[in-house]
Amino acid sequence: MAKANAFxxxxxxxxxxxNASACGVIExxxxxxxxxxxxxxxxHGILGALTEDLIxxxxxxxxxxxxxxxxxxxxxxxxxxxxxxxxxxRAEYERLIEVFKAHNIRYFxxxxxxxxxxxxxxxxxxxxxxxxxxxxxxxxxxxxxxLPLTDCxxxxxxxxxxxxxxxxEASFDVASMARTSTKVFVLEVMGRHAGWITAACGLxxxxxxxxxxxxxxxxxxxKQDKFLARVEATVKKEGYCVVGVSEGxxxxxxxxxxxxxxxxxxxxxxxxxxxxxxxxxxxxxxxxKYHWAVADYLQRAxxxxxxxxxxxxxxxxxxxxxxxxxxxxxxVMPIVVRVSNQPYKWKVGMVxxxxxxNREKKxxxxxxxxxxxxxxxxxxxxxSPLIAGEDYPPFKRGLPDYxxxxxxxxxKKLKTRFNV
Amino acid sequence: MAKANAFxxxxxxxxxxxNASACGVIExxxxxxxxxxxxxxxxHGILGALTEDLIxxxxxxxxxxxxxxxxxxxxxxxxxxxxxxxxxxRAEYERLIEVFKAHNIRYFxxxxxxxxxxxxxxxxxxxxxxxxxxxxxxxxxxxxxxLPLTDCxxxxxxxxxxxxxxxxEASFDVASMARTSTKVFVLEVMGRHAGWITAACGLxxxxxxxxxxxxxxxxxxxKQDKFLARVEATVKKEGYCVVGVSEGxxxxxxxxxxxxxxxxxxxxxxxxxxxxxxxxxxxxxxxxKYHWAVADYLQRAxxxxxxxxxxxxxxxxxxxxxxxxxxxxxxVMPIVVRVSNQPYKWKVGMVxxxxxxNREKKxxxxxxxxxxxxxxxxxxxxxSPLIAGEDYPPFKRGLPDYxxxxxxxxxKKLKTRFNV
Numbered sequence: 001m002a003k004a005n006a007f008x009x010x011x012x013x014x015x016x017x018x019n020a021s022a023c024g025v026i027e028x029x030x031x032x033x034x035x036x037x038x039x040x041x042x043x044h045g046i047l048g049a050l051t052e053d054l055i056x057x058x059x060x061x062x063x064x065x066x067x068x069x070x071x072x073x074x075x076x077x078x079x080x081x082x083x084x085x086x087x088x089x090r091a092e093y094e095r096l097i098e099v100f101k102a103h104n105i106r107y108f109x110x111x112x113x114x115x116x117x118x119x120x121x122x123x124x125x126x127x128x129x130x131x132x133x134x135x136x137x138x139x140x141x142x143x144x145x146x147l148p149l150t151d152c153x154x155x156x157x158x159x160x161x162x163x164x165x166x167x168x169e170a171s172f173d174v175a176s177m178a179r180t181s182t183k184v185f186v187l188e189v190m191g192r193h194a195g196w197i198t199a200a201c202g203l204x205x206x207x208x209x210x211x212x213x214x215x216x217x218x219x220x221x222x223k224q225d226k227f228l229a230r231v232e233a234t235v236k237k238e239g240y241c242v243v244g245v246s247e248g249x250x251x252x253x254x255x256x257x258x259x260x261x262x263x264x265x266x267x268x269x270x271x272x273x274x275x276x277x278x279x280x281x282x283x284x285x286x287x288x289k290y291h292w293a294v295a296d297y298l299q300r301a302x303x304x305x306x307x308x309x310x311x312x313x314x315x316x317x318x319x320x321x322x323x324x325x326x327x328x329x330x331x332v333m334p335i336v337v338r339v340s341n342q343p344y345k346w347k348v349g350m351v352x353x354x355x356x357x358n359r360e361k362k363x364x365x366x367x368x369x370x371x372x373x374x375x376x377x378x379x380x381x382x383x384s385p386l387i388a389g390e391d392y393p394p395f396k397r398g399l400p401d402y403x404x405x406x407x408x409x410x411x412k413k414l415k416t417r418f419n420v
Numbered sequence: 421m422a423k424a425n426a427f428x429x430x431x432x433x434x435x436x437x438x439n440a441s442a443c444g445v446i447e448x449x450x451x452x453x454x455x456x457x458x459x460x461x462x463x464h465g466i467l468g469a470l471t472e473d474l475i476x477x478x479x480x481x482x483x484x485x486x487x488x489x490x491x492x493x494x495x496x497x498x499x500x501x502x503x504x505x506x507x508x509x510r511a512e513y514e515r516l517i518e519v520f521k522a523h524n525i526r527y528f529x530x531x532x533x534x535x536x537x538x539x540x541x542x543x544x545x546x547x548x549x550x551x552x553x554x555x556x557x558x559x560x561x562x563x564x565x566x567l568p569l570t571d572c573x574x575x576x577x578x579x580x581x582x583x584x585x586x587x588x589e590a591s592f593d594v595a596s597m598a599r600t601s602t603k604v605f606v607l608e609v610m611g612r613h614a615g616w617i618t619a620a621c622g623l624x625x626x627x628x629x630x631x632x633x634x635x636x637x638x639x640x641x642x643k644q645d646k647f648l649a650r651v652e653a654t655v656k657k658e659g660y661c662v663v664g665v666s667e668g669x670x671x672x673x674x675x676x677x678x679x680x681x682x683x684x685x686x687x688x689x690x691x692x693x694x695x696x697x698x699x700x701x702x703x704x705x706x707x708x709k710y711h712w713a714v715a716d717y718l719q720r721a722x723x724x725x726x727x728x729x730x731x732x733x734x735x736x737x738x739x740x741x742x743x744x745x746x747x748x749x750x751x752v753m754p755i756v757v758r759v760s761n762q763p764y765k766w767k768v769g770m771v772x773x774x775x776x777x778n779r780e781k782k783x784x785x786x787x788x789x790x791x792x793x794x795x796x797x798x799x800x801x802x803x804s805p806l807i808a809g810e811d812y813p814p815f816k817r818g819l820p821d822y823x824x825x826x827x828x829x830x831x832k833k834l835k836t837r838f839n840v
Contacts, residue, residue, distance in 0.1 A: 014596045016589075044599040073592035080601045164819055169436075169721035172493035172822060176434045179464040181500045185717060204819060275714075276693060293716035294695075297605060301589035305724055307818065387818030398727065398807030399584055399624060402592060 002037060004106030006325070007049060008057075009042035010074035010141075011081075011112030011119070015155030016162075016303040017314035018141050019075050021111050023068035024318025025139065026057050030065075035326050040103065040410055045079030046110075046119065050092065050418050052099050054410040067403035069315060070393035072303035075405050081420065083119050086126060093126040095418050100127075100134060102413040107135050107325045111318075113142035113153075117333060118357035124331040137321040138333035138353055141314075143300045145196035148359040149351045150335035152386055154317055155300070157310030160200030161387035162302040163189050163244070166295065168204035171211030171242045174291070178240035183288040184231060186243045187212075188275035189295060193248055195219050195363040197299070201244030202375035203383055211242035213373075216278070218248035219363055220372040222257060228285050230373060235288060249274050304400050308389025313346070320348045344385035422457060424526030426745070427469060428477075429462035430494040430561075431501075431532030431539070435575030436582075436723040437734035438561050439495050441531050443488040444738025445559065446477050450485075455746050460523065460830055465499030466530075466539065470512065470838050472519050474830040487823035489735060490813035492723035495825050501840070503539045506546060513546040515838050520547075520554060522833040527555050527745045531738075533562035533573075537753060538777035544751040557741045558753035558773055561734075563720045565616035568779040569771045570755035572806055574737055575720070577730030580620030581807035582722040583609050583664070586715065588624035591631030591662045594711070598660035603708040604651060606663045607632075608695035609715060613668055615639050615783040617719070621664030622795035623803055631662035633793075636698070638668035639783055640792040642677060648705050650793060655708060669694050724820050728809025733766070740768045764805035 008025050010018055022041075029039045041055040042048025048055065055076055057065070068075055083092050100108070110120040117138040124136035140147050145156035167187050174185045191197035195217035202215055213234045216222060234241040249257045258274035275292040282288055313336050320334035331353045339345035367379035375383075393400040428445050430438055442461075449459045461475040462468025468475070475496055477485070488495055503512050520528070530540040537558040544556035560567050565576035587607050594605040611617035615637035622635055633654045636642060654661040669677045678694035695712040702708055733756050740754035751773045759765040787799035795803070813820040 010596070014593055047599065071592070072589050074596035077599055078596045079599060080597070161818055165724055166718050166722070168819060168822070169492050169723060170717040172491070173434055173717045173721040176430070176494035176498045177500070179467065179497055179499060182717075187718075203817075206817075273696060276696075291716050292714070293718050294712070294714045295718065296711050296713035297590040297593045297602075298586050298607075298713050298715065298718075301593040302586070303589060304585055384817060389818065390812070390815055392810070392812070395810055397623075397626075397804060398581055398809065399588060399626075402588070 002104055003035070005037040005104050006039045006107035006109065007042065007100065007105045008039060008109040009045045009048060009111065010076055010078040011045045011110060011116035012078060013143065013300065014074040014078050015141060015143050015300050016072040016158040016306045017154050017311050018111060019068040019071045019073065020311050020314035021139050021141060021154060021318035022075060023065060024315040025109055025322055026065050028319045028322040032322070032326055036107065037104065040105065041076040043407065044077035046081055046083065047079045047420055049096050049099050050420050052412050052414050054103065055407045056410045059408040060405050064403050064405055069311065070303060071402040072301045076407065082115050083122065086122060093122065094130065096123060097127060097130050097132050099414065101132055103410065105134070109137055109139055109321050111139040111141050113144070114147055114356065114358055114360065117353050121331055121353040121357050135325045135328070135330045136353070137325045137329065138356065139317050139321045140333055140335065143197065144191055144194055146194040146360045148356060148361045151338040151346065152336050154310060154314035156196060157307035157313070157386035158302065159190065159197055159299050160203070160383060161307040162299050162305050163197055163201050163295065164203040164387060165305055167201045167212050167242065167244055170293065171204065174240045174242060181289055182291045183235050184241050184243065184279065184282050184290040186245060186275045186279045186290065186292040187295065188245050188247055188293070190299060191218065191246050191248060193218055193360065195246055198244055198246040199363055199367060199375050199379055200383055203380065203387065209238055212244045213238065213241050214243045215373055215375065216243065216245040216249050217363065217368060217372070218246040218250060220368065221252040222249050223252065224281065228281070231282055232286055243278060245274055245278055247274055303393055306391050307387045308391040309386055311391045316348055324350060341381055341385065344388065422524055423455070425457040425524050426459045426527035426529065427462065427520065427525045428459060428529040429465045429468060429531065430496055430498040431465045431530060431536035432498060433563065433720065434494040434498050435561060435563050435720050436492040436578040436726045437574050437731050438531060439488040439491045439493065440731050440734035441559050441561060441574060441738035442495060443485060444735040445529055445742055446485050448739045448742040452742070452746055456527065457524065460525065461496040463827065464497035466501055466503065467499045467840055469516050469519050470840050472832050472834050474523065475827045476830045479828040480825050484823050484825055489731065490723060491822040492721045496827065502535050503542065506542060513542065514550065516543060517547060517550050517552050519834065521552055523830065529557055529559055529741050531559040531561050533564070534567060534776065534778055534780065537773050541751055541773040541777050555745045555748070555750045556773070557745045557749065558776065559737050559741045560753055560755065563617065564611055564614055566614040566780045568776060568781045571758040571766065572756050574730060574734035576616060577727035577806035578722065579610065579617055579719050580623070580803060581727040582719050582725050583617055583621050583715065584623040584807060585725055587621045587632050587662065587664055590713065591624065594660045594662060601709055602711045603655050604661050604663065604699065604702045604710040606665060606695045606699045606710065606712040607715065608665050608667055608713070610719060611638065611666050611668060613638055613780065615666055618664055618666040619783055619787060619795050619799055620803055623800065623807065629658055632664045633658065633661050634663045635793055635795065636663065636665040636669050637783065637788060637792065638666040638670060640788065641672040642669050643672065644701065648701070651702055652706055663698060665694055665698055667694055723813055726811050727807045728811040729806055731811045736768055744770060761801055761805065764808065
């Protein structure tokens with residue numbers, strides 16, 4: 001019998017280091033060709049499996065696979081596509097098994113957040129039901145840092161380093177200009193429902209009075225009067241005020257301050273534009289000159305300022321996923337386990353997918369200061385090691401030299417098409 | 421007679437490398453204490469001179485002055501404050517001379533853009549008129565790259581590197597997501613009237629089809645139908661479309677697409693928010709899912725990804741300014757002279773301030789492709805060397821370690837106050 005092949009797919013919003021996980025998966029698989037056959041990647045995530053659009057990763061050079069480690073985004077294409085429940089759309093799961101069977105795929109690696117781990121779990125279950133057992137291993141990824149059980153999520157540390165660095169740099173700028181010009185600066189960051197990225201902005205303020213002066217978390221309902229009073233007091237004391245705000249900031253009625261009304265495939269509101277709302281509020285009520293920035297994709301794609309810790313963990317998760325699979329572990333996910341804070345030490349752990357799926361880890365209340373506008377020492381101890389170390393990509397002609405893979409398609413074996 | 425002292429001030433919007441120029445000025449002055457006495461800096465630029473709020477730079481350690489080279493923003497504070505004409509407000513100029521006389525200041529170094537060079541020229545002229553000759557040397561600075569005569573402006577190369585890097589990274593992200601999610605990404609960049617920074621976004625596209633696909637220059641009036649047709653064609657061909665847009669984009673009537681209505685001290689409109697306008701247009705007419713980012717201060721403060729060429733030139737301009745002054749050159753400014761493109765070589769030149777003041781260098785039409793949406797090979801040859809090389813700052817606890825100076829005030833000598 002031919003050696004069992006493997007399938008790897010990237011899912012959901014991409015990060016600066018999801019390709020480092022891909023690199024870990026592929027390099028590790030290549031070391032075990034005695035046990036594992038070909039490693040196929042899904043073109044645009046799970047859609048690649050459903051439509052039998054598989055990429056043959058063996059056609060990529062060693063150097064190009066190595067370069068994934070320093071290349072942001074999803075090299076095989078990702079997808080915002082959530083499989084429905086087994087009862088609602090059994091056909092999708094059956095199609096997956098059909099494709100896997102046709103290509104002798106017995107390993108399924110799914111690199112994504114909570115929704116994706118739920119899918120990986122279901123694939124494992126349907127495989128058993130249909131008499132085609134398949135080993136399913138999740139690979140954690142999300143800039144939102146909201147997966148449970150793991151100490152942190154690959155992708156988050158690099159966003160954290162980017163936002164903390166950027167808000168520090170912008171704060172130096174505002175401090176220079178405040179005497180005659182801009183007094184208030186607002187940076188909007190990602191993190192739909194969990195304030196982890198907002199909290200990371202706070203790392204830039206290492207001493208009392210340092211910027212950012214105010215953080216607006218999605219967990220803390222926005223109170224306009226209290227906020228404006230704090231801005232005014234800060235400008236009077238420090239000469240300027242820097243604010244980090246989550247895209248998911250809500251008022252006391254639970255309404256998003258900037259809801260564009262769009263929804264993504266998972267049914268989440270597509271947010272953006274709360275920074276100008278906050279800035280206009282300040283201008284209107286306090287009259288201060290302002291500037292605002294919305295980092296958007298820049299923050300999660302900023303591989304040039306990735307955290308070395310994050311890159312190492314992303315790679316380790318990919319590597320461990322293959323090792324777990326080869327040992328026969330099914331429906332599991334590797335995690336980061338924190339061993340100690342000072343010095344920071346971590347190791348790879350393993351959890352069951354059924355304990356991961358569809359659970360969101362919010363920022364604990366004791367990570368936020370009592371007034372709701374800053375981070376506590378406990379939060380800082382947690383976050384600080386995650387942004388440690390630089391891991392610069394190579395540069396060519398002044399620009400980061402990122403790899404674009406050949407992504408050669410595997411010849412289709414099925415006659416049937418599947419519309420998604 | 422006591423040795424003549426010197427005065428240095430930072431003016432206008434700060435950059436990632438204006439402190440590298442300050443470092444060049446101070447380190448060079450410290451090497452010539454036989455000819456030059458103390459070097460004072462103006463707290464908040466020219467306001468420091470008008471209000472006799474001088475900073476004694478000799479109180480800073482060698483290491484801290486050295487650290488200015490890798491610290492963004494204006495370490496002494498900058499100011500958006502334009503002196504009026506000699507006829508309109510002679511009192512301001514007389515006050516400057518009064519302060520300079522009280523502190524035996526015979527050298528005036530003014531680090532800024534076109535408006536500031538005009539001020540430096542006037543100070544030189546009024547000095548002669550009032551019988552207190554003072555040597556005035558400009559130090560070029562502006563992210564807008566719009567000063568005449570110099571090949572480029574310190575500050576621009578680092579913004580150029582930041583926007584080209586950022587739009588490349590975001591483009592990789594969008595390419596990953598486009599199949600099921602975001603198809604159009606819009607990055608708004610600075611450059612009020614000149615499209616130099618917008619052009620720099622184009623450096624990220626090195627091969628046909630690569631992002632960014634469309635650049636919207638302030639020099640090219642925005643035509644909605646033509647733009648939307650290009651977006652649609654690009655999405656159909658490439659699967660996604662990335663747009664770089666200048667904050668100063670105007671329609672065919674010469675109206676800014678996003679004018680917030682505010683004006684700065686120089687009378688320029690304070691812009692921001694054209695990216696969401698463009699993104700909404702795309703959504704409304706073509707229905708594509710979009711994301712947008714506004715880099716704002718992040719781009720000009722991003723010392724972590726500064727151009728090595730830019731840092732070297734910024735330092736060289738500061739150094740040359742002091743050298744020129746010591747040789748007795750008055751009312752002049754050092755410039756960057758390009759010697760060759762391949763290999764890129766440059767040297768320091770010198771021009772008269774009267775030829776610099778109040779002249780804006782726009783992006784030449786032959787730097788923009790005929791269709792108005794891209795950069796030509798000629799533009800690329802000009803821009804490419806300016807972003808060459810990395811010059812990373814030191815990091816501590818995962819964050820760039822920027823210096824904050826002590827900025828010790830010089831004891832006032834005048835009894836009179838001056839209100840600005």
